[in-house]
Amino acid sequence: MTRISEMPDSPAPGPARVGIGGPVGSGKTALIEALIPIFVERGVELAVVTNDLVTKEDARRLQAGGLIDPRRVVAVEAGACPHTVIREDPTLNIAAADDLEARFPGLDLILIESGGDNLASTFSLDLVDWWMFVIDVGQGDDIPRKRGPGIMLCDLLVVNKLDLAPHVFVDAQAILAEAREVRAGTPVIGCRCKGAQIEGVAEIADAIMRAVLFRQVAA
Amino acid sequence: MTGETYALIRLLQVSDSAFPSGAFAFSSGLETLVNEGRARNAADIRAVLTGQILPRWASFDRPFLQAAHAAGGDIARLAGIDARCHAQNSADRLAEAARRIGRSLLSVHARIGTPGAAEYRAAINAPRLREMTGYEPVVQGLVGSGLGLSVAQTELSGLHTVTMGFVSAAVRLGRLGAIEAQALLAAASAQMAEILETPAPAHPGAFSPFAEIAALRRNTAHASLFAT
Ligand SMILES: Nc1nc2c(ncn2[C@@H]2O[C@H](COP(=O)(O)OP(=O)(O)OP(=O)(O)O)[C@@H](O)[C@H]2O)c(=O)[nH]1
Ligand SMILES: [Mg+2]
Numbered sequence: 103m104t105r106i107s108e109m110p111d112s113p114a115p116g117p118a119r120v121g122i123g124g125p126v127g128s129g130k131t132a133l134i135e136a137l138i139p140i141f142v143e144r145g146v147e148l149a150v151v152t153n154d155l156v157t158k159e160d161a162r163r164l165q166a167g168g169l170i171d172p173r174r175v176v177a178v179e180a181g182a183c184p185h186t187v188i189r190e191d192p193t194l195n196i197a198a199a200d201d202l203e204a205r206f207p208g209l210d211l212i213l214i215e216s217g218g219d220n221l222a223s224t225f226s227l228d229l230v231d232w233w234m235f236v237i238d239v240g241q242g243d244d245i246p247r248k249r250g251p252g253i254m255l256c257d258l259l260v261v262n263k264l265d266l267a268p269h270v271f272v273d274a275q276a277i278l279a280e281a282r283e284v285r286a287g288t289p290v291i292g293c294r295c296k297g298a299q300i301e302g303v304a305e306i307a308d309a310i311m312r313a314v315l316f317r318q319v320a321a
Numbered sequence: 322m323t324g325e326t327y328a329l330i331r332l333l334q335v336s337d338s339a340f341p342s343g344a345f346a347f348s349s350g351l352e353t354l355v356n357e358g359r360a361r362n363a364a365d366i367r368a369v370l371t372g373q374i375l376p377r378w379a380s381f382d383r384p385f386l387q388a389a390h391a392a393g394g395d396i397a398r399l400a401g402i403d404a405r406c407h408a409q410n411s412a413d414r415l416a417e418a419a420r421r422i423g424r425s426l427l428s429v430h431a432r433i434g435t436p437g438a439a440e441y442r443a444a445i446n447a448p449r450l451r452e453m454t455g456y457e458p459v460v461q462g463l464v465g466s467g468l469g470l471s472v473a474q475t476e477l478s479g480l481h482t483v484t485m486g487f488v489s490a491a492v493r494l495g496r497l498g499a500i501e502a503q504a505l506l507a508a509a510s511a512q513m514a515e516i517l518e519t520p521a522p523a524h525p526g527a528f529s530p531f532a533e534i535a536a537l538r539r540n541t542a543h544a545s546l547f548a549t
Contacts, residue, residue, distance in 0.1 A: 181346030193425035
């Protein structure tokens, strides 16, 4: 099969493009906020594309956060279709990433946050090189069992808000174990990206760097 | 296989709403009309489609599409048509939408190897040209000629695309049912045919103040689903 990237006029290899999908409120933006300082410290040049459903809320939050140059964050309006804009018709996101690439020639990595969606949302490989799906323990301990393309097909499944498990009456370790089982050994990382004790985020940064930045990361 | 059948197959491919161009994220000002309570139901949507959207395409987009088709991939001529389209586009937001859709359409065609697309894309890639070239009807004309479609087929595709884009935005804005949408398309077909069977105006000009002004009025602070 001919891959699109081997067809005429395929774009020159530029910064790696990494997708972050997952249900509404699972902590996609919070994860980006937690990843930025780690990437900054590691010298990774970063930009972000957000896809909000009805506002530019996520882009504004990142721009106002003081972690990243606000010009490196752009919002794409999804025309009411968060999955269309990352899967069936990713052209607006491709254009946004191309634009960032042209404006900031030294970029290593572009993170593309999907609008919150359901368990069926997946990223087009025309748009990203690698993508993760973020769920959280508060959405129910049966989420991994419900499978869904988002959970099954992503390159990395992130289970966020581990701190909340006792408050929502679930066993975080059991969720992680079940997630690993349904994904048959493909990567799963549990994390907490808000609060005093952040955990798991450095491992997520390691996974991204190994997979798409081809950097040596101590195991 | 005849050349004609091949052209028809390509026509269906590029006119399908599954063909990616980003167009689904634009509502041609309809979202503002809906938010302001000016477009509430199928009758209102029909009035905007038949009174504003279709006439705007016929008087404004169509002559540029025809000219671009006739340019047969000549980059200097295409750039000149784009420049005229830019100069005559009085509604900034609609102009920006037309460029964003046109440019993403052009990159998809460049990626899939449509003749002429990669060359024109390279020609208008300079930062200084980004804000003034790559208009949707110009790209449609170029692509149609590259694919070996007749000018009539290319126009049919262009009109179909704008109509489907508008109607599907109305459905997602919750002002039109999915079945009502098909009834509306059926009702609008005669007008669409008449537009295509009447010669295009010699000079492009647009008069659809209602939709244009709505697109301009769009308040950027207001929560919005669409980019226009
Ligand atoms: N307790 C706890 N709360 C978290 C954690 N991560 C995120 N949150 C909270 O979860 C809520 C949603 O987080 P966001 O980062 O906005 O989620 P999102 O997935 O980007 O949401 P959408 O973009 O709207 O789909 C916020 O109130 C966060 O503060 C976590 O690890 N633990
Ligand atoms: Mg978010």
